Amino acid sequence: MLSTDLPKETPVTGTPRRAVRLLLVAAASLCVLLPLLRGATAAGAMAEFGLGRGETVAAQLGSALAMLAAFLVAGRAVDVWGWPRVLRWALGVMVAGGAVAVSAQRPWTYLLGRTVEDAGSAGVLIAALASVPVLNLPGRITRVVGGAIAGVATAFVLGANVAVRIDAVAGWRLGESVLPAAAGLLLLVSFRLLPREHLPRSSVPVAPVCGPGVALAALLGVAGLELGPLRDWSDPLVGVLLCAAAVLLAVCRVRTVRLARRRPGRPALGVPARAAGGAVAAGATLGFAQLGLMATAPVLLLQRGVTLAHVTLAMSGYGLGMLGAGLVARHWRLTPLTGSSLGLPLAAVGLATLHFLPAGAGQAALVAGAVSTLVGFGLVVAQIPYLAGFLAALPRQRRAAASALYPAAILFGGVLAQAVPGSTSLLTGEASRRELETVLWVSCGVVALVAMLLGRPVVSLTVAGAAGLQHLLLVALAGDRVADRPGAAVAALAVGAAMGLVAWSRRQQSERLARVRANEVALQQAVLHPIPGRLGELRLVGHYQPATAGTGVGGDFFEAVRTPHGTRVLIGDVRGKGLQAVQTVTELLGCFRSQAHETADLGELAARLDRQLARLAAARGDEELFATALLLQHRDGGAQVEVVNCGHLAPLRIGPDGVRTTPVPALLPLGLGALGLGPSPAPTPLALPDGSALLLHTDGLSEARNSSGEFYPLGERLAALRATDPGRLVDDLAEDVRDWTHQLADDIALIALTRS
Template sequence: MTGTPRRAVRLLLVAAASLCVLLPLLRGATAAGAVVEFGLGRTEGVAAELGSALAMLTAFLVAGRAVDAWGWPRVLRWTLGAMVVGGTVAVTADRPWTYLLGRSVEDAGAAGVLIAALASVPVLNLPGRITRVVGGAIAGVATAFVLGANLAVRIDSLAGWRLGEAVLPVAAALLLLASLRLLPRDRLPRSTVRSGPVCGPGVAVAALLAVAGLELGPLRDWSDPLVGVLLCTAVALFAACRARSVLLARRRPEPPVPGVPVRAAGGAMAAGATLGFTQLALSAAVPVVLLQRGVTLTHVTLAMSGYGLGMLAAGLVARHWRLTPLTGSSLGLPLTAVGLASLHFLPADAGQAALLAGAVAVLVGFGLVVAQIPYLAGFLAALPRQRRAAASALYPVAILFGGVLGQTVPGSTALVTGEGGPRELGAVLWVACGVVALVAMLLGRPVVSLTVAAAAGTQHLLLVALAGERVADRPGAAVAALAVGAAMGLVAWSRRQQSERLARARASEIALQQAVLHPIPAHLGELRLTGHYQPATAGTGVGGDFFEAVRTPHGTRLLIGDVRGKGLQAVQTVTELLGCFRSQAHETADLGELAARLDRQLSRLAAARGDEELFATALLLQHRDGVDQVEVVNCGHLAPLRVGPDEVLTTPVPALLPLGLGALGLGPAPVPTPLALPDGSALLLHTDGLSEARNSSGEFYPLDERLSVLRAADPGRLVRGLAEDVRDWTHQLSDDIALIALTRA
């Protein structure tokens, strides 16, 4: 597609996907005319529902394999052609079974179009852009939904059912011509990488039997022997296929075929099933409750159009703001439950009921889709290259199963046929709320699940308190409950966003600290070491204190110090000093000369900044293998402390001027001071943030006294004890703390 504008291809795919949304709308609007003309009864109605579900499921599974073999452009053309053929047969049919056959072929073609559109997303877009692309596509599909819903309600009366049925085949034919012009016709080469099916024939047959049983159960009767046989056979076949795959894997272990990560697939399937289930509950409940209040069919359609407006808003949000599964579900699922619970309490007045139902539809549409988009985008980005389209079928299959399961709820069929009452309405809506809360828990979002339950429960209590049993006469109570529930959803979303920002800030803090201050290794040469760094300001990660330990040809060398100043300029100074130390420690044999080079580096940095007061205290330590002493150069820093089993001593190390003042470059390099390091004792190097930590009374931390109490010669125990002890001493650090404890191994 190098010669085709990518935007034109995306518009073509959005238009093709919109056909899948418009199909059930136009089908529902023209069904009454077809029923009258052909005299369709209950048997034909059951056959139509069952044929549509089985045709779509079969198309999902077959189209996915076909896309992997021949590419999505070719399969898109084939399935658009199937829609044209099936729609034409249905429009020109003169017998009921011919009409039903044409409908099934058209449904299968629409399902294949959806698979081709989904499979094209990760091919045409980089993974990081998929969320925005999906959001834009959903916004386009939502626009088509709103226009199609308001067209469908008038098309039968204006043009008759046959012309109404002809709209989609004509649209599919136009898109087919556009695809022939815009998309390449060359066949993609087959992949040489082994690619097993996402599900075998046995699992596919089990899925078909399960859908057939779940469709027939509410349409005929759950006590029908055929329903029981279908469901039992499906379960047995699935169990047998699973057992066979486990046995084959044990007998002939083979390299695993790349597949979709379980987390991505599970989240997308759970979200898709929730979408299918909740859509069915909404489409079954809203028309019934509005028609019972005397709302005209035109205004019912306008109210249901709010669902498309909610989808449109969700798509635009995903396109302009970064959504993660956590933020999407935190915002969307509580709002969905709030909207579903509100349908119990629509006012009796027809106009007010229609307005409030439209607001509820907007809320549910936005909530459902804003929770879908991050899971769908993550799923598409994680699809394996070898069988991308076959795996992409999992999401629409989950939506289909969700809708089929929604039909099994007691009362849902009665609502769809117009025979349901308040009891059936309440059962369907509360089950849908429970499903939303359960899915929130399954997705690993217990806080969201609790918010969903709390929102729905608070809504109910508020309505009872404000309106008592006369809820229908108090529309203000319903509006207040809806507002409270929506506010709870927004609070949950805001709280989750803050948590994610905090987690990202903490991750950045850790990354910055590890990039500038390398962790002190536990063993280096013949030394055992433990380091600890605690910035005074939470969330910064790095301050003005620094340390480093490296293994060089001249022995093990350590550096610890404190830069004058705070903030980003101090961090930059620390980075310069540590970079110089890490390079020069390997090249400079004399420890005193190494200190002089650090002094010159800091002097050059001060001159470049024009800062005459830039300096850093530092202590350099060196240990050569096979000796029981260390060498120390102290540049204005605190002297090391020797912690033994009987006493704590301040070592006699003379202090030179700090680094950066140029004193070390005026004469000969400083001479290191030797310090004995006997067995059973440890040296503690620290910055003044430890000794100058204050308690609430302003008293300094009694370092010598506390070390006498701790008396831990083990570096790990010594550092951990000091870190905990100083936290207990002061309620808030005023300076950074850097510690290194070392002993001979």
């Protein structure tokens, strides 16, 4: 239970929430546009400052460490001071870092400015994520995240095509000044839109999401993974960093377990493990696959003679895929299982298709654009439900600190992708064909593996199998010429995607059918209680078979209860079909279950059921509502049963002397008011000798027809079956009537009973 002195969330009062959301989307877009503009202007900056490989390695490592540290620090700062204040600070840091980089005269000053700007963008991202659960109800977070991603994707598409030309048109300094200027403008807007109140400090002890030891281990791990491919995995420094990170993480884990045992009431992270684990896995997959796509596809296109402008246009398809995923999530409710099963296999097929780009420049650009769109859609449509569920599950006390897990996972995914052999050569433009294929296959394999872990393996295998078989078929038909045909890659891509959609939809239908079946069984058991195997001195077996599959309950009914007056059994058939018949059955069974214990005379019990159904008919205005019913009672120690037949079929007695119809007179059905006009009907006694069984049934059994229209010969078939045990009798009869008719026209209810 939360204490009242926990820090309150800073409300956004007096400001339209739509304007605040637009501000946050614009701020998040800066984080996406920063690496695009940085990549476009890096060549000019490196040429002016004479940056070599050592400086590039240092800049890359510094940016990764600065962003990871900023995630952790900004998350804690948001929990202490609120996201509006941290958003303004982070925008200010971006402005300051960008200004230092743009005005730098020395290489290390430029690299320092870039690092500070990256740290500021990380803080902006944390503030934007932390604001989502504050500004929106949990049920709307998926739609909000979808809309935000659609907005960021639009900025990505526009920014990518502007960035490729900005260096040539304006020079690198003016190009890199665009984002600091935009951050400054958003900073001014934030002062006007967002509140400036300070959150009060909480007196409740809060456990940090990431302690100093874990944070240091993460920084050491990132440093080792960054330096490994850039220097060499055999470098002693790389080994020391990775080993130190692993040892420190293990020590922190042991310490956490010991503290939890000593102080069981100590606050923990609070995020459900399933939500956090799914978001981390999805985020790491996004970072890994995104870097694999962005590193390999441009190199493949440039090798085929595609111009840089057309390469950028083709890679803009990734943003279009993001846009489509955001719009889908905004208008349709996606579950994590749906997103993973549908999106990740499509992304894996898209990455695999990059191996088979056509040789022609124009055709290669078109196929790469289609592949980028599919990969962007697949990766992001899998992210949105996990991210939304994660944000909705964040603990109130340390919401922002916990939210840092997701962007940190994306960062780790990108760092791990750089550890793949050949990825460094891709970033420097010196990759061989073997290195290209290695990065692509590893990226494809990682996405496929995560698809099988987070989604449905059958969908992933269907997508991969269909695309692979299609490609093998094209190779067998066209041979070496398949590489020159753009339709080959597109066909493999389309077949895999289509088969994935078919497998996913079939799986959805199977699940819906299973849910319908479960609902059918639950409804049947709620309305028609299972017949007990033994009540008093009677052994009973019941069977119910609705005429229409998937309904569970129809117009037939039965019940058996143990009362102070003996064992009582009811079986009958309501006039009509559908939900109204089910309602009538429910009313009758409810009356029987209550009155069977209160009414000593079986005839009076039938009269009360008659009056109950008459009242129901009057309430509905249905003068033709009635039900046939047969009531049976057995008193302990007796060798006979008592029966009241209200327009129903007489029981059949099966014994050593064969099958016989019992002499039970039939009264008018229930609901016609006949039983209330005079004295209660007297029950008819029926002998039930040892070795004999009684069969109670509805007309659905005796009126079942075969293909020639002939009724089921019940007496003849019972004589042929020669079964007196209730269980065997019912099972054999149910199977025999299914063999007789190809389709039931009416429900069937059976009860077989004998004295034990």
